[in-house]
Amino acid sequence: MELLDSIAVGFATALTVKNLAFCFVGAFVGTVVGVLPGLGPVATISLLLPFSFTMDVTSAVILMAGIFYGAQYGGSITAILVRIPGEASTVVTCLDGYAMARQGRAGAALGIAAFGSFLAGIGVTIALFLVGPAMSEFALAFGPAEYTALVLLGLLLVTQLSSGPQGKALLMVAFGLLLSTVGKDPIYGTERFTFGVFSLFDGLNMALLAMGLFGVSELLIIAEGGAAHAKPVAQPTSLRELLPNAADWRASRMPILRGTVLGFFLGLLPGGGATLSSFSSYVLERRLAKNPERFGQGAIEGVAGPESANNAAAQSSFVPLLSLGIPANAVMAVILGALLVQGIQPGPQLIAKRPDLFFGVIASMLIGNLMLIVLNVPLISIFVQLLRVPGSILAPLIIVFCVVGAYTLSNSVPEVIIMIGFGIAGYLMRKIDLDPAPLVLAFVLGNILETNFRQALLVGRGTLSLFHTRPIAAGLLLCCAALIAFQLYQAVHKRRSAAP
Amino acid sequence: MSDEAAPASTVSRRWHVLGFVVFTAAGFYAIGVALQLGLWRQNSPGEGLFPFIAAVAMTAFAVAGLVSAWRMPRRSAAAANRGDLAQTLIRVAAYIFGLVFYALALNPLGFITSTIVTVVFILRFAERYSWPVTLALAVGTAAGCQILFVIWLGAILPFGYLWESLLY
Numbered sequence: 001m002e003l004l005d006s007i008a009v010g011f012a013t014a015l016t017v018k019n020l021a022f023c024f025v026g027a028f029v030g031t032v033v034g035v036l037p038g039l040g041p042v043a044t045i046s047l048l049l050p051f052s053f054t055m056d057v058t059s060a061v062i063l064m065a066g067i068f069y070g071a072q073y074g075g076s077i078t079a080i081l082v083r084i085p086g087e088a089s090t091v092v093t094c095l096d097g098y099a100m101a102r103q104g105r106a107g108a109a110l111g112i113a114a115f116g117s118f119l120a121g122i123g124v125t126i127a128l129f130l131v132g133p134a135m136s137e138f139a140l141a142f143g144p145a146e147y148t149a150l151v152l153l154g155l156l157l158v159t160q161l162s163s164g165p166q167g168k169a170l171l172m173v174a175f176g177l178l179l180s181t182v183g184k185d186p187i188y189g190t191e192r193f194t195f196g197v198f199s200l201f202d203g204l205n206m207a208l209l210a211m212g213l214f215g216v217s218e219l220l221i222i223a224e225g226g227a228a229h230a231k232p233v234a235q236p237t238s239l240r241e242l243l244p245n246a247a248d249w250r251a252s253r254m255p256i257l258r259g260t261v262l263g264f265f266l267g268l269l270p271g272g273g274a275t276l277s278s279f280s281s282y283v284l285e286r287r288l289a290k291n292p293e294r295f296g297q298g299a300i301e302g303v304a305g306p307e308s309a310n311n312a313a314a315q316s317s318f319v320p321l322l323s324l325g326i327p328a329n330a331v332m333a334v335i336l337g338a339l340l341v342q343g344i345q346p347g348p349q350l351i352a353k354r355p356d357l358f359f360g361v362i363a364s365m366l367i368g369n370l371m372l373i374v375l376n377v378p379l380i381s382i383f384v385q386l387l388r389v390p391g392s393i394l395a396p397l398i399i400v401f402c403v404v405g406a407y408t409l410s411n412s413v414p415e416v417i418i419m420i421g422f423g424i425a426g427y428l429m430r431k432i433d434l435d436p437a438p439l440v441l442a443f444v445l446g447n448i449l450e451t452n453f454r455q456a457l458l459v460g461r462g463t464l465s466l467f468h469t470r471p472i473a474a475g476l477l478l479c480c481a482a483l484i485a486f487q488l489y490q491a492v493h494k495r496r497s498a499a500p
Numbered sequence: 501m502s503d504e505a506a507p508a509s510t511v512s513r514r515w516h517v518l519g520f521v522v523f524t525a526a527g528f529y530a531i532g533v534a535l536q537l538g539l540w541r542q543n544s545p546g547e548g549l550f551p552f553i554a555a556v557a558m559t560a561f562a563v564a565g566l567v568s569a570w571r572m573p574r575r576s577a578a579a580a581n582r583g584d585l586a587q588t589l590i591r592v593a594a595y596i597f598g599l600v601f602y603a604l605a606l607n608p609l610g611f612i613t614s615t616i617v618t619v620v621f622i623l624r625f626a627e628r629y630s631w632p633v634t635l636a637l638a639v640g641t642a643a644g645c646q647i648l649f650v651i652w653l654g655a656i657l658p659f660g661y662l663w664e665s666l667l668y
Contacts, residue, residue, distance in 0.1 A: 167568070171523065171561035177554035178530055185537075185547035192537060192551060193530070216599065223595040223626070224588040392627040393637060395595070396619040400645050403602050404611075408655045416603035424596060432519040432569075450550040462543045 006359045007129055013058060013360030014367055022059045026066020027368045028375060033067065034074020034090075041071040045334045057342045058357045061335060062364040068331050069121065069314045069365065072274055073372055076113045076307055080106055082398060084215040089274035089310040091440050092282045094214060096295060096302030103298050111243040112252050112300055113307040114376050120260040120308035121369030124315045127264055128362045144455035145466035149476035151449040154276055155442055156483050157283040166487065169438045172429075176439040179204055180446020187454060199414040208406055208419040209443055213436040215402045216423020221430070222391040222398075243377075248300050255285050255305035263312025268319055274310035279441050281309035315365050322346050322358050516569035520562050527559030594626040610660025611650075615642040 013019060033041060045064050052060035075090035080097035093113065100109040142150075155177075159169040182193045183203030194200040244252065259281040266277040285305040286295045295302050321332045323346070339346055344354065351358045406419040426436050460466045467473050534555055537548030598618050605614035619638035623629040629637070649655040 165568075167561055167564050171558060171565055174554055174558035174561055175523070178551060178558055181551040181554065188547050190537065190547045192547060193533060219599075220592050220595055223591045392623070392629075395627075396622045396637070396641060399595075399599060399602060399618060399622065400615055400641060403599070403606070404645065404649055404655070404657065407603075407606060407657070408649070411656060413603055413607060416606070417600070420596070420599050420603060423599070427592075428519065432516045434519070446554075453550065454545045457545045462540075462545075 006355065007363070009355045010129070010359030010363030013356045014062065014363035018056075019059055019062050019360070019364060020367065022063040023066050023364045023368045024371050026063040027070040027371045028066075030067040030070020030072075031074035031077075031372065031376065034071035035077050041068050041331050045331055052338045053341055057339065057344055058360050060338055060342075061357065061361050062368075064331075064335050064338065065315075065318065065361055065365060066368045069117075069311055069368060070372060072311045072314045073114060073117045073307075073376060076117075076303075077110065080109045080113065080303070082215075082394065083218045084398065084401070085210055089278045089314075090307075091210060091214070091275075091437060092278050092306045093303055095282070095437065096297070096299050099296065099298035100300065100303065105298065108244045108248050108300065109303050111377065112248060112304045114373055115244070116252065116256045116259065116304045116308040117311040118369050118373040119256050120263060120312040121315060121365060121372075123257075123260045124264050124267075124312045125362055125366040125369070128316065128319060128365075129359070141472060143466075143470070143473075144452040144459060145470050145473035146476065147452040148449060148456050149467065149473045149480070151445045151452070153476050153480050153483070154280065154445060155449075156480055157280060159438060165433075166491070168434050172434055172436065172439040173442040176442025177446045177449070179209070179439070180443045181450065186447065186451050197414065199410075199412060199418065203447075204418070204443070205409055205415065206440075206444060207409060208415055209422055210440055211402050211405055212419040212422025213426035213429075213440060215398060216420060217426030217430055217436070219395055219398045219402070220423065220427040222395050244300070251300050252304035255281070255301040256308045258284060258288075259305040259308030260312045263309035263314075264316045266309070267313030267316030274313040274317075275441070275444050277309040277313035278306035281305040311369075318361060318365075322350055322361070513569060513572040516572060517566065520566035520569050523562035524559060524566060527555050527562050530555035531559065591626060595622065598622050598626070607658050608660060608662045610663055611657035612642045612646060613660060613663075615645060 014023065030041060045067055052064070055063075072089060075085055076093045076097065079085040079090040079093040080101050083094050083098040085091045085094055097109045097113070100106065155173050159166055159173060180203075182200055184190065184201060185192055191201065259277075262281050262284065263274070263277040266280060267274070282295075282302055282305060285299075285301045286292045289295065289299070289301060317332055321336060336346065344350070344357070402419065402423075403416055406416045407413070409415055429436060456466045457464070467477060530551060534548040534552035537551065538546035539549045539552055540546050598621050601621070602614055602618040605617065609617070616638045619641050620634055623634040623637055624631065646657075650657055
């Protein structure tokens with residue numbers, strides 16, 4: 001009965017004309033900012049922050065939530081079509097989504113990304129109504145040692161992402177971790193690897209890194225191919241042919257389900273969020289696949305799972321924010337700021353005091369996801385027209401998007417130069433078979449890993465005691481050890497079977 | 501990833517070796533900086549500890565990569581077409597020049613002018629499109645981006661201090 005009351009309160013709030021309008025605007029703007037590299041949801045929501053102070057708080061959070069999960073889908077559009085991830089969480093979608101587009105299956109990739117996101121959104125919304133408040137308490141069990149162990153496990157799993165040799169993926173992970181240390185030290189504030197460049201004092205920007213390593217390096221690959229490489233990719237024309245077929249659905253249904261469950265749980269963990277869940281889902285699908293070598297070459301499971309996972313995580317990350325007052329990521333931190341300014345203190349009492357806010361936002365996610373699919377599926381045929389444009393004409397557009405995206409981050413030219421530098425480095429790395437995807441994830445997780453590792457050492461008075469005295473941390477480290485042992489066994493087995 | 505693998509086969513062993521040498525050198529440099537920062541201070545981890553661990557790991561994997569690259573078979577001279585390679589390098593260099601010019605011209609020339617000049621350079625001189633097509637695409641790109649970024653999304657893009665000094 002209590003559950004039905006919660007659902008009734010939620011929908012009564014979300015279905016008002018005003019909140020429906022804010023939900024639509026949020027989903028639409030989110031899709032647009034997701035498509036454009038550089039201008040991400042954090043920047044957009046930050047720009048909206050002053051306006052939210054004059055709005056009703058529930059409407060403001062519904063609008064911001066719409067931008068956040070809209071951006072998850074929008075980011076996948078450019079990742080699939082031109083290999084530029086609009087968001088960090090869609091980096092992994094580039095791998096198989098872009099490969100599908102090169103095979104003339106961009107519509108199926110975009111379709112499964114849209115439907116997967118939608119189904120994940122619906123599943124997570126229902127789960128949030130049912131178990132959301134209870135699940136958030138589990139996140140409280142995670143301290144510095146647990147996060148360190150979780151991120152280490154994530155990084156080990158990331159090395160599975162690369163289709164190349166494991167050693168090269170590990171090199172990229174180590175390089176990504178090193179790049180994450182550029183800027184001020186998180187505890188003492190000492191400058192590290194800044195070379196006196198002012199733009200580096202606050203560290204390297206994730207958007208610059210991703211745009212350079214993926215967008216600009218792709219541009220240079222197009223450039224070197226000349227007319228031969230610039231041939232447009234043939235795509236089907238009718239919407240029916242563009243959408244995923246029965247075989248695609250059969251291949252995608254379990255990845256969507258697994259991605260939803262994984263994204264839901266990882267979204268609950270502070271620092272987990274959409275990026276970690278999309279990478280983890282990709283690794284999981286590759287592990288479970290009968291033919292893992294298809295991954296990276298246009299496997300639809302490599303799009304369905306991560307896209308479902310990132311949308312699921314984007315939505316479930318509202319639980320620790322609203323019920324515990326813990327922001328799971330930068331977007332949640334900005335939304336927390338909006339709530340605090342309006343005098344709303346998120347925490348366990350919020351559900352009892354403001355059920356309209358908590359359940360209204362959750363119900364709006366269901367409606368917003370429906371709006372996203374209505375908005376985006378008819379547009380798929382327009383999006384794939386982009387691939388009819390020859391690469392030589394698309395190239396200047398990529399230049400403008402990347403440069404403007406990098407410039408608007410802080411209206412400064414050095415940021416653009418840094419992005420170009422990463423682009424050239426990414427191009428050269430790709431020439432020697434070094435995959436930039438593990439580097440980007442290691443960069444994202446580097447700060448979380450360093451801060452938690454050092455905090456764990458501080459709490460343990462300079463010893464590693466926390467890692468073996470806390471059961472969750474010890475369990476996760478055991479998983480790491482098991483994974484390393486398994487990989488070593490696989491390597492030895494492969495070498496023996498290759499020997500004459 | 502299949503796309504990534506294709507161009508990779510065009511580079512010789514020497515490029516692989518050079519790449520891993522750069523990573524190894526960068527790793528040793530980072531180890532040096534991390535040691536200077538300090539690994540431990542007052543019973544707690546110092547600011548150099550994490551970079552040190554990451555740099556040691558990077559150096560180790562880079563050295564392993566270097567050894568493996570050294571063992572790669574040398575490609576036959578016939579496989580590499582020097583003419584094609586020169587053409588490729590010129591095109592890539594033209595694009596890099598276009599990118600750097602665009603970045604550096606944004607503030608003095610402004611968004612619209614620098615966008616038009618960059619697109620004209622790429623389409624006319626790197627891609628050999630005809631002048632009418634080049635100019636139409638350049639103006640269209642600048643106008644479309646102005647509408648999208650400046651008018652619609654409210655992004656603040658430079659007007660160009662050269663124009664400002666001429667007009668005001």
